[in-house]
Amino acid sequence: MSADNTSQQINKTIRKDVEKIVDKCDIEDICAQCDAASNKTVSYCRCWKSKKFPFCDGSHNAWNKETGDNVGPLVITKKQA
Numbered sequence: 001m002s003a004d005n006t007s008q009q010i011n012k013t014i015r016k017d018v019e020k021i022v023d024k025c026d027i028e029d030i031c032a033q034c035d036a037a038s039n040k041t042v043s044y045c046r047c048w049k050s051k052k053f054p055f056c057d058g059s060h061n062a063w064n065k066e067t068g069d070n071v072g073p074l075v076i077t078k079k080q081a
């Protein structure tokens with residue numbers, strides 16, 4: 001049974017054609033992305049506003065300013081050996 005409470009949905013635009021969005025990330029790929037990034041971090045979106053989802057593109061800043069919310073990304077940093 002599926003409810004139709006679209007006004008209460010967190011995700012308004014991302015991959016609405018699938019029943020459930022699940023992203024899988026290989027830890028070695030994340031480490032490689034960290035190594036390649038100038039700030040040595042990878043940030044994953046938790047606000048559902050990013051145009052680069054599942055990665056954060058900073059869209060949470062506009063959302064927080066507009067709504068007074070306080071959401072932000074999951075930031076992953078690889079420890080340097």
Ligand code: FES
Pocket residue numbers: 044045046047048049050055056057058059060061071072073074
């Ligand atoms: S854009 Fe969603 S947490 Fe940054």
